[in-house]
Amino acid sequence: MKIGLYFGSFNPIHIGHLIIGSFVANNTDVDQVWFVVSPHNPLKKSSTLLNEYHRLHLVQLAIESDEQLKASNIEFKLPRPSYTIDTLTYLTEKYPENEFVVIMGSDSYQNLQKWKNYEILKKRFFFHVYLRPGFEITAAPERVNVLKAPQLEISSTLIRESIREGKSIRYLVPEAVQEEIERSNYYRL
Numbered sequence: 001m002k003i004g005l006y007f008g009s010f011n012p013i014h015i016g017h018l019i020i021g022s023f024v025a026n027n028t029d030v031d032q033v034w035f036v037v038s039p040h041n042p043l044k045k046s047s048t049l050l051n052e053y054h055r056l057h058l059v060q061l062a063i064e065s066d067e068q069l070k071a072s073n074i075e076f077k078l079p080r081p082s083y084t085i086d087t088l089t090y091l092t093e094k095y096p097e098n099e100f101v102v103i104m105g106s107d108s109y110q111n112l113q114k115w116k117n118y119e120i121l122k123k124r125f126f127f128h129v130y131l132r133p134g135f136e137i138t139a140a141p142e143r144v145n146v147l148k149a150p151q152l153e154i155s156s157t158l159i160r161e162s163i164r165e166g167k168s169i170r171y172l173v174p175e176a177v178q179e180e181i182e183r184s185n186y187y188r189l
């Protein structure tokens with residue numbers, strides 16, 4: 001099976017992430033998309049991070065009924081911060097029957113030289129890169145497929161700020177995610 005790995009903090013998951021996951025599952029040869037919840041992104045501060053098990057649960061609530069989308073906690077047991085090359089190496093060894101490809105925005109792709117062992121990453125793995133505004137890719141290198149996916153300019157930061165300011169996050173996240181965030185008082189402080 002071909003698995004597309006979509007890495008993120010998902011703090012929390014929002015409709016923008018889900019549109020991408022579903023688009024890749026339906027418009028490429030990827031059989032399943034796994035949302036890999038990173039306990040700690042090496043390039044981000046961890047102070048605003050909700051506990052990773054709560055973030056994973058929110059991802060599960062978001063994708064519950066979708067057979068093509070899965071939530072993955074694979075990075076929970078790997079060393080932190082979460083380096084993508086280490087996760088990919090681990091997964092390739094653990095599931096030799098699967099082929100793993102990487103899904104990322106063109107913003108992240110243009111930053112790839114800041115990632116651990118990025119040259120090995122580019123050489124060993126195939127990438128589905130979806131275009132994000134302001135980050136064009138004029139000539140795609142080998143092993144990179146550029147996708148024009150529908151775009152929604154929202155972020156987890158916007159959602160956390162809205163909650164802190166007492167504003168509604170309805171429609172920005174699935175209803176079940178909104179209910180769980182409200183019920184558990186996440187992101188209030």
Ligand SMILES: Nc1ncnc2c1ncn2[C@@H]1O[C@H](COP(=O)(O)OP(=O)(O)OP(=O)(O)O)[C@@H](O)[C@H]1O
Pocket residue numbers: 007008009010011016017020104105107108151152153154155156157158
């Ligand atoms: N609205 C969006 N549309 C498409 N991709 C997105 C969107 N928001 C985030 N992404 C991408 O999804 C991946 C995982 O996102 P991440 O969990 O860091 O969310 P985020 O919304 O960017 O978070 P934060 O605002 O906390 O930085 C990243 O590669 C990020 O660039």
Ligand SMILES: O=C(O)c1ccc[n+]([C@@H]2O[C@H](COP(=O)([O-])O)[C@@H](O)[C@H]2O)c1
Pocket residue numbers: 007008009037038040041042043082083084085108114115116
């Ligand atoms: O491997 C790395 O060096 C590396 C550097 C930055 C980010 N990542 C991973 O990429 C994921 C998305 O990152 P970001 O910054 O685009 O939200 C995140 O979950 C990280 O684990 C990985």
